[in-house]
Amino acid sequence: MPFHAHKLPNGLQLIGETSPSMKSVAVGFFVRTGSRDETPAESGVSHFLEHMMFKGTPRRSADAVNLDFDRIGASYNAYTSEENTVYYAALLPEYLPKGIEILADILRPSLRQGDFDGEKKVILEEIDMYEDQPGSVAWDRARRIYYDTHPLGNSVLGTKESVGALTREQMQAYFTRRYAANNIVVSVAGNFDWNEFVALISAACSGWNTDKVGRKNRTEWTNASGLHLLTRAKVQQEYVMFMCGGPPAHSKMRYAADTLALAVGDDSGSRLYWALVDPGHADSADCSYVENDGTGAVYVSITCEPGNTAGNIARATDVLRAVQKGGITEAELQQAKSKILSRVVRGSERPMGRMQAIASAWSYTGEYRDVDTELANFEAVTLKAVRAYLDAYPIDQNTVVAFGPLAKLKGARAQSDSKAEPKAKARSTSKPKAKPKEKVKAKRR
Amino acid sequence: MNRVGQQVYQHTLPNGLVLLAERMDHVRSAAINFLVPAGSAFDPPGKFGVASVLAEMITRGAGDRSSRELTLALDNLGVDRDESVGAINMRFWGSTLARNVPAALNIYADIVLRPHLPEAELEPVQELALQDIKALEDAPQSKVMVELRRRYYPSPLNKDRRGTEADIKALTIGAVKAQYKRFVRPNGAILSVAGNIEWEPLKTQVERLFGDWKPGKPTEATPRRHKPTSAHIHKDTQQTQIALAFPSVPVTDPDYYNARAAVAVLSGGMSSRLFTEVREKRSLCYSVYAFHETFKTQGSMMAYAGTRAQFAQRTLDVMMREFHRLKAGIDADEINRVKAGLKSSLIMQEESTGARAGAIATDWYYLGRVRPFEEIQSVIDGLKPAAILGYVERYPVRDITLVTLGPAPLTITDGARVTAAVEAADKRAEEEAARAAAPAAAPAKPKPVKRVSKRK
Numbered sequence: 001m002p003f004h005a006h007k008l009p010n011g012l013q014l015i016g017e018t019s020p021s022m023k024s025v026a027v028g029f030f031v032r033t034g035s036r037d038e039t040p041a042e043s044g045v046s047h048f049l050e051h052m053m054f055k056g057t058p059r060r061s062a063d064a065v066n067l068d069f070d071r072i073g074a075s076y077n078a079y080t081s082e083e084n085t086v087y088y089a090a091l092l093p094e095y096l097p098k099g100i101e102i103l104a105d106i107l108r109p110s111l112r113q114g115d116f117d118g119e120k121k122v123i124l125e126e127i128d129m130y131e132d133q134p135g136s137v138a139w140d141r142a143r144r145i146y147y148d149t150h151p152l153g154n155s156v157l158g159t160k161e162s163v164g165a166l167t168r169e170q171m172q173a174y175f176t177r178r179y180a181a182n183n184i185v186v187s188v189a190g191n192f193d194w195n196e197f198v199a200l201i202s203a204a205c206s207g208w209n210t211d212k213v214g215r216k217n218r219t220e221w222t223n224a225s226g227l228h229l230l231t232r233a234k235v236q237q238e239y240v241m242f243m244c245g246g247p248p249a250h251s252k253m254r255y256a257a258d259t260l261a262l263a264v265g266d267d268s269g270s271r272l273y274w275a276l277v278d279p280g281h282a283d284s285a286d287c288s289y290v291e292n293d294g295t296g297a298v299y300v301s302i303t304c305e306p307g308n309t310a311g312n313i314a315r316a317t318d319v320l321r322a323v324q325k326g327g328i329t330e331a332e333l334q335q336a337k338s339k340i341l342s343r344v345v346r347g348s349e350r351p352m353g354r355m356q357a358i359a360s361a362w363s364y365t366g367e368y369r370d371v372d373t374e375l376a377n378f379e380a381v382t383l384k385a386v387r388a389y390l391d392a393y394p395i396d397q398n399t400v401v402a403f404g405p406l407a408k409l410k411g412a413r414a415q416s417d418s419k420a421e422p423k424a425k426a427r428s429t430s431k432p433k434a435k436p437k438e439k440v441k442a443k444r445r
Numbered sequence: 446m447n448r449v450g451q452q453v454y455q456h457t458l459p460n461g462l463v464l465l466a467e468r469m470d471h472v473r474s475a476a477i478n479f480l481v482p483a484g485s486a487f488d489p490p491g492k493f494g495v496a497s498v499l500a501e502m503i504t505r506g507a508g509d510r511s512s513r514e515l516t517l518a519l520d521n522l523g524v525d526r527d528e529s530v531g532a533i534n535m536r537f538w539g540s541t542l543a544r545n546v547p548a549a550l551n552i553y554a555d556i557v558l559r560p561h562l563p564e565a566e567l568e569p570v571q572e573l574a575l576q577d578i579k580a581l582e583d584a585p586q587s588k589v590m591v592e593l594r595r596r597y598y599p600s601p602l603n604k605d606r607r608g609t610e611a612d613i614k615a616l617t618i619g620a621v622k623a624q625y626k627r628f629v630r631p632n633g634a635i636l637s638v639a640g641n642i643e644w645e646p647l648k649t650q651v652e653r654l655f656g657d658w659k660p661g662k663p664t665e666a667t668p669r670r671h672k673p674t675s676a677h678i679h680k681d682t683q684q685t686q687i688a689l690a691f692p693s694v695p696v697t698d699p700d701y702y703n704a705r706a707a708v709a710v711l712s713g714g715m716s717s718r719l720f721t722e723v724r725e726k727r728s729l730c731y732s733v734y735a736f737h738e739t740f741k742t743q744g745s746m747m748a749y750a751g752t753r754a755q756f757a758q759r760t761l762d763v764m765m766r767e768f769h770r771l772k773a774g775i776d777a778d779e780i781n782r783v784k785a786g787l788k789s790s791l792i793m794q795e796e797s798t799g800a801r802a803g804a805i806a807t808d809w810y811y812l813g814r815v816r817p818f819e820e821i822q823s824v825i826d827g828l829k830p831a832a833i834l835g836y837v838e839r840y841p842v843r844d845i846t847l848v849t850l851g852p853a854p855l856t857i858t859d860g861a862r863v864t865a866a867v868e869a870a871d872k873r874a875e876e877e878a879a880r881a882a883a884p885a886a887a888p889a890k891p892k893p894v895k896r897v898s899k900r901k
């Protein structure tokens with residue numbers, strides 16, 4: 001599939017993959033910024049700013065933004081993670097010029113005071129919404145404990161206090177600092193013409209500023225701080241999370257880590273599935289590798305009856321220790337690869353999937369990987385490579401956090417849940433990425 | 446064998462099983478969607494939740510394979526799968542590379558025709574089912590919709606797939622096997638496959654695998670007479686969850702697309718009325734939406750919002766005002782936006798094997814045929830404000846069932862008073878904002894939380 005790349009003089013990076021047989025086109029602006037790039041006083045600003053991008057520009061009111069997108073039938077939204085803020089639209093090919101014009105326009109927002117005040121209330125509602133979802137709260141707390149002083153533990157949403165205290169001026173300063181052209185990748189995939197795309201983006205974005213961008217704390221992070229218990233009485237289930245280090249996104253070891261995580265904790269046929277879910281001990285038990293800029297992590301997450309918590313922690317610990325010691329079998333490796341092959345192929349069949357995949361690969365490594373290259377990278381994972389990965393990033397050296405109604409747990413450091421707040425220190429070292437399902441905050445719903 | 450439209454195929458086996466396929470040459474994958482009319486509506490009294498337990502049990506060993514061997518076999522084929530239970534149908538879902546579909550279908554035939562349903566697996570599955578019930582308590586947005594459907598729909602359509610704790614605990618393996626025997630049958634079942642597949646070999650294989658499947662007594666989920674009831678469920682949460690429903694038309698009705706368009710005017714894109722009025726203009730919530738839901742026998746308008754308790758009544762009033770205001774008119778630009786959105790999703794659906802496998806089965810289930818792309822396209826093109834308003838006249842806002850979950854109950858303000866209520870609340874909010882802004886002009890540090898939008 002033809003791949004193209006082009007950089008504008010102001011540093012804006014354009015990448016694209018053309019697939020004329022597709023019926024639509026997806027375009028996305030990937031801004032390399034997120035909660036890990038916030039100072040403590042700015043906590044929540046990345047996500048709040050993401051909302052504000054839809055509130056209008058010198059040329060468009062907030063209403064006009066929504067109206068113009070809907071008039072072309074765009075399927076559009078945005079999300080914020082710890083390290084990326086992404087604005088995207090899926091479009092019928094004939095509407096690509098208009099879609100680009102709107103996206104490029106909203107990325108230079110007015111940030112009007114009235115809109116800022118109104119949207120702040122929407123964010124506070126969003127925080128309350130997640131506050132009512134124990135699974136979401138548990139992740140926020142657990143990641144803060146694991147990452148300790150590292151900015152990758154920063155909450156994407158922020159707190160009611162931090163968001164409540166944010167000013168328009170702080171947001172404007174953050175915007176100028178982080179939304180410079182040379183901190184953004186524009187990715188496009190599907191049915192479109194590359195030369196036309198370059199011309200459209202050049203016309204819309206050449207005036208964007210260039211700045212000194214980048215990111216501190218890109219060193220690797222790991223933290224085996226033992227067992228923590230956070231008690232919240234009114235929750236029904238117990239949420240348990242194991243966290244440990246993993247290879248960073250730019251590392252070739254990411255393929256071994258991803259494959260192993262699948263063998264350990266995919267939702268069917270994995271070690272954790274057979275040990276915890278199949279016998280009915282836990283409602284769910286998953287393992288996932290999360291790649292980040294400069295570091296990575298492996299998360300295990302379990303939900304269960306509070307009374308089964310200690311038993312499930314012991315079972316999961318046994319699984320992780322056994323894998324650390326003995327690795328996985330050739331059969332498990334092949335099983336995991338079969339699943340990956342199927343998922344990568346299916347994920348690539350829609351423009352949105354390709355647009356995100358090439359942007360992610362490019363942002364982290366500066367390289368383009370087509371579907372077959374990606375498949376070959378997974379196919380090349382051997383048991384020896386898995387061993388090398390485990391030796392470098394042991395999966396049994398964890399921080400474990402249990403969140404739920406349980407009042408006591410043997411061997412755990414108890415903390416009151418209410419404000420297991422960070423020792424909001426400045427940044428130090430590295431960071432992870434969002435746990436896909438749990439941590440990414442979408443604009444709508 | 447019929448060829449329906451360009452790339453869609455259909456065949457009914459003598460035992461009643463309907464096979465549907467859509468060939469998509471530009472993809473490498475395929476999706477399998479198998480609907481069997483064994484949904485939770487058919488759970489017998491005292492055994493609520495048995496369909497869900499059966500769906501979990503049915504893959505725990507089948508044919509020549511143990512539970513582990515079966516999972517391993519599907520994993521090795523790269524099948525991502527899900528077995529779930531809806532009100533009417535039990536659904537087996539699998540998606541993988543097209544070249545693995547024949548092998549996957551062999552395994553699905555074992556699952557559906559030759560499950561072991563071993564007694565030893567019952568207890569673990571009961572444990573999972575009980576946790577499923579509990580998990581709902583930690584998910585208020587889902588919980589409020591479950592509680593709405595329980596009260597709004599007539600029996601047996603109102604049964605939640607999770608069943609009840611007491612019934613799950615009391616289940617025996619005999620009851621699970623009886624449920625399987627009675628309801629898992631070919632008549633009424635629909636197997637659909639979409640992706641890069643060949644029709645003739647698929648048809649031959651399905652005839653071979655499922656030809657001997659014995660039909661059973663047909664069943665219909667006939668709704669009983671019912672009067673919906675509203676309710677407030679007290680819960681100590683940050684937000685109040687609001688869910689409501691009232692009657693519309695089912696998918697078989699000529700007014701169906703008018704109803705769909707009406708709900709899209711309210712809740713299609715982000716420029717639609719609910720999002721604009723509740724969130725964009727008044728900042729009352731993060732999440733607000735409406736949708737149309739259909740069974741064969743009845744269709745409904747449904748709506749949801751979640752908001753902090755102090756804004757909940759105002760949020761509900763604004764939502765109701767927008768429902769009532771539909772009859773006052775719909776402008777051409779609104780309809781054009783609705784059409785653009787529907788057209789985009791129709792075309793983009795053609796890029797997803799999962800979406801197509803689902804769509805052709807759904808069409809067949811409701812209509813007994815698959816609607817060609819051009820037909821849907823022309824219905825969308827033909828949408829007119831006058832026809833939509835005609836629908837709104839015929840099916841006005843009435844008999845609302847309201848279920849709320851949170852610290853305090855709410856009330857439905859009636860149509861005659863709702864506009865005045867919204868305007869009065871808007872005025873109060875403006876005055877409050879003015880008061881908040883007046884003293885200590887432009888404080889360096891804005892008050893946390895309590896700001897009110899001055900923009901109208």
